Structures are given as C-alpha cells and as structure tokens.
Amino acid sequence: MAVDIQIPPIIKIGAGSFLEAPAILTRLNCTRPLIVTDAFFAGQGLPGKLQNQIVQSGLECGIFSDTVPDPTTDAVDAGVRAFFKGNHDALVSLGGGSPIDTAKAIGMLAANGGHARDYKVPNPIPRASPPHIAIPATAGTGSEVTRFAVITDSARNEKMLIAGASLLPSAAVLDYELSMSMPPRLTADTGTDALTHCIEAYVSRKANGFTDTIALAAMKTIWAELPRAYREPGNRAAREAMMQAATFAGIAFSNASVALVHGMSRPLGVFFHVPHGLSNAMLLPAVTAFSVDSAADRYADCARAMGIATGSDSTKAADARLIEALFERNAELEVPSPKKYGISEKRFFEVIPTMAAQALASGSPQNNPRVPTAGEIEELYREIWK
Numbered sequence: 001m002a003v004d005i006q007i008p009p010i011i012k013i014g015a016g017s018f019l020e021a022p023a024i025l026t027r028l029n030c031t032r033p034l035i036v037t038d039a040f041f042a043g044q045g046l047p048g049k050l051q052n053q054i055v056q057s058g059l060e061c062g063i064f065s066d067t068v069p070d071p072t073t074d075a076v077d078a079g080v081r082a083f084f085k086g087n088h089d090a091l092v093s094l095g096g097g098s099p100i101d102t103a104k105a106i107g108m109l110a111a112n113g114g115h116a117r118d119y120k121v122p123n124p125i126p127r128a129s130p131p132h133i134a135i136p137a138t139a140g141t142g143s144e145v146t147r148f149a150v151i152t153d154s155a156r157n158e159k160m161l162i163a164g165a166s167l168l169p170s171a172a173v174l175d176y177e178l179s180m181s182m183p184p185r186l187t188a189d190t191g192t193d194a195l196t197h198c199i200e201a202y203v204s205r206k207a208n209g210f211t212d213t214i215a216l217a218a219m220k221t222i223w224a225e226l227p228r229a230y231r232e233p234g235n236r237a238a239r240e241a242m243m244q245a246a247t248f249a250g251i252a253f254s255n256a257s258v259a260l261v262h263g264m265s266r267p268l269g270v271f272f273h274v275p276h277g278l279s280n281a282m283l284l285p286a287v288t289a290f291s292v293d294s295a296a297d298r299y300a301d302c303a304r305a306m307g308i309a310t311g312s313d314s315t316k317a318a319d320a321r322l323i324e325a326l327f328e329r330n331a332e333l334e335v336p337s338p339k340k341y342g343i344s345e346k347r348f349f350e351v352i353p354t355m356a357a358q359a360l361a362s363g364s365p366q367n368n369p370r371v372p373t374a375g376e377i378e379e380l381y382r383e384i385w386k
C-alpha cells in the first residue's frame with residue numbers, strides 16, 4: 001500500500017532564525033499575521049520583538065498571548081475572536097506545543113466555523129486553514145511538523161485528538177536558542193515526550209520505511225543528548241541536537257502514529273494536570289514491558305539504535321536491557337510516580353475506568369503492537385501508581 005508522507009513545505013533551521021518569520025510570511029503572501037503565544041513568552045518580550053520585525057517589513061501584526069498549557073476550547077475560542085477582530089490572514093505560533101496547537105485550532109475554526117469538538121478524531125476537517133508558521137520553544141512535542149492538535153474540551157473535561165492535513169503548519173522554524181531558557185524539569189519532560197514519539201512511531205502498526213529511518217536517528221540523538229541538556233541547561237550543542245531531533249520525532253509519529261503510551265497519557269493530563277511529557281515518562285517503561293513481546297525485534301532495534309544494546313546481543317537480551325534502561329532513565333531524570341507527584345490515591349483509583357475508556361476511544365492504543373483490552377489498560381494504570 002502507498003504511504004502518504006506529509007511534512008511542512010518550509011523548514012527553517014538555525015540560531016536566531018525565529019526572526020526570519022517576516023520573510024516567510026511574505027513568501028506565503030500573508031500581510032496581517034496574528035502571533036499566538038503564552039504569558040511566559042509575552043513576559044520575556046519575544047513576541048513583541050517578532051511583532052516589531054514583522055511590522056518593520058511592512059506588514060500588520062497582532063499578538064494573542066492568552067493560550068494556556070494543555071490548551072482548552074475556551075482559550076481557542078478567545079483566539080478565534082482575536083483572529084476575526086484583527087482581520088488576520090495568517091498565524092505565527094511561538095512557544096511550546098500548547099501555543100502551536102492553539103494556533104492550529106484557531107486556524108481550523110476560522111476556516112470551518114463550529115466548535116473544536118466537531119472535528120475530534122475521526123471527524124474530517126473540510127476546509128484548509130490560513131497559513132501558519134510554527135516556532136517551537138520546547139524540544140518535545142514536534143507539533144510544528146505534525147497534522148495533529150490536542151485540545152481539552154473545557155465543558156466535558158476531555159483531551160481531544162484532532163487530526164487532518166490542514167493542521168500541518170505551512171512552515172516550521174527551528175531556533176534552538178528559544179529552548180535555552182527551559183528549566184531542567186521542562187527539558188526532561190518535553191525531551192521524554194520526543195523519545196516516546198520515536199519509540200511509538202517505530203513500533204506502531206502504522207510504521208513505514210520512511211518513518212522508521214527518521215525515528216531511529218532521532219531516538220539515538222535524544223537518548224544521548226537529553227541527559228546533557230537536563231544537567232547543563234546552557235549546553236548549546238545539546239539544545240541544538242534536541243531541537244532538531246524532536247522535530248524529526250514529530251515527522252516520524254505524524255506519518256506513522258503514536259500508540260498506547262500517548263493514549264494513556266492524555267487522561268492523566270486531563271484529570272490530574274500532569275504535564276504531557278511527564279505523564280508519558282511515568283508510563284513509558286511499564287507500557288514497553290507490556291508490549292515488548294508483540295514486537296520483540298522492533299524494540300530490540302530501538303535498544304541498539306540508542307546504544308543500550310549491541311548488535312551481538314540477542315533480541316531477548318536487547319529487549320530486557322531496553323526496559324531496564326527506561327526505568328533507569330526515569331530515575332536519572334527524577335520522574336515521579338503518580339503517587340509521588342502528589343495525586344490523590346482515592347481520586348486516581350476512582351477514575352481509572354474512565355481514563356481507560358478515554359484512552360481506548362482516542363484510537364492510539366489500537367496502533368500499539370499489543371492491542372490492550374480496557375481491563376489491561378486499567379491494570380497498567382494501577383501498576384504505575386506507586
């Protein structure tokens with residue numbers, strides 16, 4: 001069967017490249033962009049600097065900085081109002097995955113109308129969005145190159161997956177200097193999100209030769225560089241390597257899929273506000289142990305690509321080493337269990353059936369090498385508790 005690979009037509013890479021957005025806007029024939037960012041970046045003055053640069057190049061430009069982490073439909077609706085009020089014709093997102101996903105949803109609703117929940121997977125998005133330049137400041141989600149947006153339904157408390165080619169940004173600008181301000185916890189969590197994208201894309205039932213090559217290359221880099229970026233926030237080489245690898249990881253999973261870790265991770269974000277990368281980290285070792293026998297060769301390839309096992313190790317030995325190394329890595333990056341994170345035990349166990357149902361409904365677990373039952377997902381949540 002033919003594979004349909006979709007990546008943004010423009011990818012600009014390099015230190016300081018975020019200020020090249022005006023030239024890209026001109027290339028895209030846009031004259032009135034809206035910068036979509038969050039309060040942290042607004043406080044740092046970066047969106048203002050970008051706005052000045054855009055205005056100096058003869059374009060009009062507004063700023064919407066009311067995005068929130070794990071973006072909600074309420075925040076998206078406010079963004080849509082700002083988009084129409086300023087008569088904008090393009091979006092420039094600046095920040096982590098949350099501002100980028102917010103911009104994707106703003107563009108989708110500006111072009112199609114309705115409510116974000118109308119486009120939840122598997123519903124189609126009929127019309128194309130306005131042009132969107134995505135400028136990531138975390139080395140994690142890969143959202144700058146994916147055809148997905150993750151939006152929390154404010155009314156129903158559900159993290160919805162929205163998918164479609166029209167969500168793919170028109171351009172991604174990878175300026176690793178924007179990621180240098182990430183504190184160690186955010187570095188670890190977003191980096192583990194990217195590692196999870198690589199592993200899940202590679203073992204996914206939708207993996208293909210194109211995504212395999214990219215996923216293996218990116219997981220090798222992330223495995224080596226993430227501890228360096230975590231311990232030495234000012235290490236430019238590690239930051240640069242992580243920024244590019246996270247984008248590769250995004251290309252890999254956007255053109256294959258994510259799987260069980262992501263399916264189970266989203267409900268932990270919704271119910272307990274665990275940051276997305278951290279909930280992935282809490283789940284990755286246990287879910288890998290659960291899945292490994294159903295794709296033993298593929299997980300062994302991952303272990304070898306990351307340098308955890310060698311070519312002379314048997315598949316079984318490489319798989320065992322991978323699981324062990326993932327647990328060790330969590331300890332090194334100080335990943336807490338849900339219990340140590342401070343979640344209420346009563347509430348956690350109460351919502352396990354609902355979290356399992358939401359995980360299954362997202363469709364991601366169906367791409368896992370071992371497709372779990374609802375009961376098995378519930379058991380995995382219980383297993384990671386302590």
Ligand code: NAD
Binds near residue numbers: 070071141178193
């Ligand atoms: P985020 O955008 O939610 O940001 C988290 C916090 O970190 C915010 O307070 C932000 O201001 C701060 N921050 C971001 N960059 C910083 C920097 N350089 N320095 C200092 N602080 C910084 O974090 P994220 O992990 O990048 O994004 C998570 C969101 O992305 C979740 O909603 C997740 O579901 C989504 N996601 C989307 C995709 C996709 O393909 N669309 C893939 C994975 C995850």
